[in-house]
Amino acid sequence: MASLPLTExxxxxxxxxxxxxxxxxxxxxxxxxALAVTGHVHAPFSHALRDELLALNTPGDNELHRAALAANGVARAYADVVSQLLEATSTTRSQVAALGAHGQTVRHRPDGFDGYTTQLLNGALLAEQTHIDVVCDLRSRDVASGGQGAPLVPAFHRAVFGTGGQxxxxxxxxGISNLSLLFADGxxxxxxxxxxxxxxxxxIARHRNLTFDADGAWAATGRVLPELLAALLAEPWFALPPPKSTGRDLFHLRWLDARLTPGLAAEDVQATLLELSARCVVDALKAQMPDVRTLIACGGGALNGRLMRRFAELLPGVAVQTSAEHGLPVDQVEAAAFAWLAHCFVTRQPGNLPAVTGAAGPRLLGALYPA
Ligand SMILES: Nc1ncnc2c1ncn2[C@@H]1O[C@H](COP(=O)(O)OP(=O)(O)O)[C@@H](O)[C@H]1O
Ligand SMILES: [Mg+2]
Known part of the structure; x- marks a missing residue:
């Protein structure tokens, strides 16, 4: 694959x-x-769009029509963020080479002959509204070549965070956790x-009508239930070797409900879920990278102090840090990775790592909706 020099x-x-x-x-x-973020905007989805996107994660009536409308809604929400970002950074749209737009995953079934992954986003509408080239559907080509289509961020993490020789x-x-393993040997x-x-x-939404457990404060009022934790960790997916990926297709409240016994205190279940979030990472990390020295956390969960403390406790001898300590705030890393993947597409460089996703080879990721 011919790659263009960056300056072009x-x-x-x-x-x-x-x-x-x-x-x-x-x-x-x-x-x-520079591999640097120069502006950031976060915009919540409207309640109606959020509820519909959540509903579309499970089979339901008239899905094709509803998915098309939701894809329009996602495009409009993205276009709004683009215009806020251009204004906040005094950037004109002609200065932007392309948008790297993830879309909203509603199904992720990458395995087997009929594997697929669906991220809702009307790329045509986003191009129409922003007048900027849109690179989207970044996962499907990897799945088409036998890969998981995920995670796509490890190459970006390697480029930005390096390893420091260890x-x-x-x-x-x-919502889901993913690890990038940056071995010192390359x-x-x-x-x-x-x-x-x-x-x-x-x-916490079901029991306290909150969208998230800030700092793990509610979990801190409960105690970890060893039998429930063991039942959750017994999920066969955890024992699968990489390459592997997952999503709301597997981990939803019905999955949890099927493993609960009567009479458990809600806060104890929350404490156990936080412990599950820590353990499923730590167990896999110890198995796959026994000599790990540094763990750099990002994403919204890195703002959960209790969860971060559990990583430090479960990984003695490992420096547990956040991406912010390396110059990239925790809520900007994933979006930066998709900007970088758009850059890979524009410069005709593969975005996937076959060793990570299991794809048959390096592939150019994405579909283009020209401005
Ligand atoms: N202060 C906080 N304390 C605990 N959890 C937080 C905090 N801030 C954000 N989160 C969690 O992070 C999530 C958002 O993380 P994000 O990285 O955007 O995930 P996704 O990529 O799945 O959208 C929230 O839903 C919430 O669960
Ligand atoms: Mg988010």
């Missing part, structure tokens, strides 16, 4: 990310030469670990 491509990209937490859209203005890992704590690994925030968010 414009340097500025906008990354647009909305993850499984369904908390809204993070948009960043990203300089692909084995180090980058942990993204979104190998890069990565895989999804399990639920980070999606079950804790769902449980």
């Amino acid at each position: 491509a414009r340097r500025l990209y906008i990354g647009l990310m909305s993850g499984t937490s369904l908390d809204g859209v993070d948009g960043v203005l990203f300089d692909a030469q 084995d180090g890992a980058v942990l993204n704590l979104g 190998r890069t690994g990565g895989f999804d670990c399990g639920p980070a925030n999606c079950l804790m968010d769902g449980w």
Whole structure:
């Protein structure tokens, strides 16, 4: 694959990310030469769009029509973030080479002959509204070549965080958690670990009508239930070797409900879910990178002090840090990665790592809706 030298491509990209937490859209203005974010906007989804996107994660009536309308809604939400970002950074749209737009995952079934992954986003509408090239549908080509289509961020983590000569890992704590393994010898690994925030968010929404458990404060009022934790960790998906990825297809409240016994205190369940979020990462990290020295956390879960403390306690001898300590605030990393993937597309460089996703080879990721 011929790659263009960086100087021939414009340097500025906008990354647009909305993850499984369904908390809204993070948009960043990203300089692909400096590998630096120069502006950030977060916008929550409207309640109606959030509810519909959540509902579309499960089979229901008239899905095609509803998915098309939701894809329009996501495009409008993304376009709004783009215009806020351009204004906040005094950037004109002609300065932006492309948008790297993730879309909203509503199905992730990458395995087998009929594997697919669906991120809702009307790319044509986004191009029409922003007048900027849109690179989207960034996961499907990897799935088409036999990969998981996820995680796509490890190559970006390698480029930005390096290793410092020791084995180090980058942990993204979104709705789902994923690890990037940056080995000192140059190998890069990565895989999804399990639920980070999606079950804790769902449980506190059901019992306390809050969207998330700030700092793990509610979990801190409960105690970890060993039998429930063991039942949750017995999920066979956790024992699968990489490459692997997951989503709300597997980890939803019905999955949790099926493992609960009568009479449990809600706060004890929350404490156990936080422990599950920590354990599924730590167990996999110890197995896959025994000599890990540094763990750099990002994503909204990195703002959960109690969860971060559990990582430090469960990983003695490992320096547990956040991406902010490396110059990239925790809520900007994923969006920056998708800006970087758009840059890979524009400069005709593969965005996937076959060793991570299991794809048959390096692939150019994304579909283009020209401005
Ligand atoms: N202060 C906080 N304390 C605990 N959890 C938080 C905090 N801030 C954000 N979160 C969690 O982070 C989630 C959003 O993280 P994000 O990285 O945007 O995930 P996604 O990529 O799935 O959208 C929220 O749903 C919430 O669960
Ligand atoms: Mg988010």
